[in-house]
Amino acid sequence: MYQNRVDSVGKIIKVKNIEIARLKKDAKEAEEIMKKTKEQIEKLTNEPIKRTGDELLQSIKQKTK
């Protein structure tokens, strides 16, 4: 009786492990995206964009829409 239960629980644990592995993969991807965003922020902080001329005006127009 107990062996059957242990076997069935073992099967559920295997499924759960696969699910956790998938979730970890998703989390890793989200971490990568966040890392890229942080790098972009760092880049903009260290080297600010200095648009000039029409590009600057267009950018401001776009941002103030």
Added chain:
Amino acid sequence: MKKFLFTLTLFLFTFILKAQVSNLPKYYVVDKDTLGIILTVEQVQKLDNDVELLELFKKLQLDCENLTTHYVKIINGLEEKVVLMEVSIKDLNNKSKEQDDLINNLKKQVSNNEKDKALCDSISKNKDAEITILKGEVTKQNIKKGASIIGNVVLFITLIVLIVKM
């Protein structure tokens, strides 16, 4: 002299211009109506960059929330796994206990069987001794029976001889 005046004028013009620029940002007022704000290119560039940064920070916030959701899901998954493992451990412990009980019962059975065997051996020995005694008794009885028959025959013959002689 002309050159001096020109240089002086240029210097003053530059100074005034710089002073005006350093006063920026300023309201752009026409006929007492405030139409806007005048900024230097540098200030606009800073604002432009800051807006870019703000967008990125907003994205970062979303990324953080997204990541937190993922972590929460992982934690939930791991917690469910822990619960399942605890159930499994409990079942295995119960199974182990059941098997221990079974082993103890079997040990008791073996012990009882050993006792039974010793008892049977003892009974068997007693029976053997009894059989040996009874065999001796049978032999004695057979001897007695034989002697009785021989005695009776001898007595009968003796009686016949005595009768014949008389």
